[in-house]
Amino acid sequence: MPLTPDELFAFLDRLGIPHRTVEHPPLFTVEQSKALRGTIPGGHTKNLFLRDKKATVFLVVADEEADIDLKTLHHRLGAGRFSFGPADLMRELLGVEPGAVTPFGLVHDTQARVHVVLDRAMMEHETLNYHPLVNTMTTSIARDDLLKFLHATGHDPRIEQVSGRPATA
Numbered sequence: 001m002p003l004t005p006d007e008l009f010a011f012l013d014r015l016g017i018p019h020r021t022v023e024h025p026p027l028f029t030v031e032q033s034k035a036l037r038g039t040i041p042g043g044h045t046k047n048l049f050l051r052d053k054k055a056t057v058f059l060v061v062a063d064e065e066a067d068i069d070l071k072t073l074h075h076r077l078g079a080g081r082f083s084f085g086p087a088d089l090m091r092e093l094l095g096v097e098p099g100a101v102t103p104f105g106l107v108h109d110t111q112a113r114v115h116v117v118l119d120r121a122m123m124e125h126e127t128l129n130y131h132p133l134v135n136t137m138t139t140s141i142a143r144d145d146l147l148k149f150l151h152a153t154g155h156d157p158r159i160e161q162v163s164g165r166p167a168t169a
Contacts, residue, residue, distance in 0.1 A: 002095030005132040008104055009139075015152050017145040023137050042140050043125025047101040049090050053080035057093060061103050062119035066163030073162060077117060100135040103146065106153045116150060116157040123159055 003011070005021070012019050022040050048060040052074060062068060074082050087098050093114055094105030106114060122128065128146055132139040141149070150157050 002108060003133060005134055005137060008107065008132050011107060012141070012149065015145075015148060017141055017149060019139050019141050019145075021132060021137050021139045040129055040138050040140060042127030042129050043122055044129050045122060047103065047130070049085040049094070049101050050082045051085040051089070052082055056080070056115060057085055057089065057113055058082070058115045058117060059094075059101070059103065059106070060117045060119070060162055061122065062163050063122040063125070066119055066121065068163050076160060076162060077158075096131075096133055097135075100131045100133060102130040102133065103150065104130055104132055104139070106150060106155050109153065109155070112154045114155070116155045117162060118146075118157050118159045119162045120159055121161070121163055
């Protein structure tokens with residue numbers, strides 16, 4: 001049974017992770033969430049639940065403005081070609097519905113089947129904002145506390161440049 005937002009907040013409290021949550025109407029897209037600017041400070045994000053041709057699952061977390069080319073992203077990450085993961089797999093692994101994809105859902109992935117990739121540009125923000133398992137709230141946490149949360153859930157994230165042009169050597 002998926003956790004409720006209150007159970008997620010209790011988990012964050014047990015980890016000593018300060019958090020602040022704002023309730024709002026349901027948000028399904030980055031465009032809809034932009035209406036909250038000024039109300040919720042910090043980096044606002046988008047989360048891509050992806051599966052490659054080998055059935056490996058990825059959660060790519062980036063700044064909401066990130067330009068991510070799915071046709072080339074698999075090369076950057078050393079994976080097979082990507083497609084969006086199906087909703088039933090999202091529910092199974094992250095315990096969330098489409099429109100509420102969030103790194104907080106990794107609390108449900110107890111077998112660490114999801115490979116987590118954090119965009120380097122997003123990690124420049126000191127405060128980051130994510131849905132707390134539902135898309136009617138946004139929770140703010142510190143960048144370093146996101147890493148603490150991910151490690152506590154058994155996920156060792158990769159921090160990579162996933163947006164914009166590939167870095168040159």
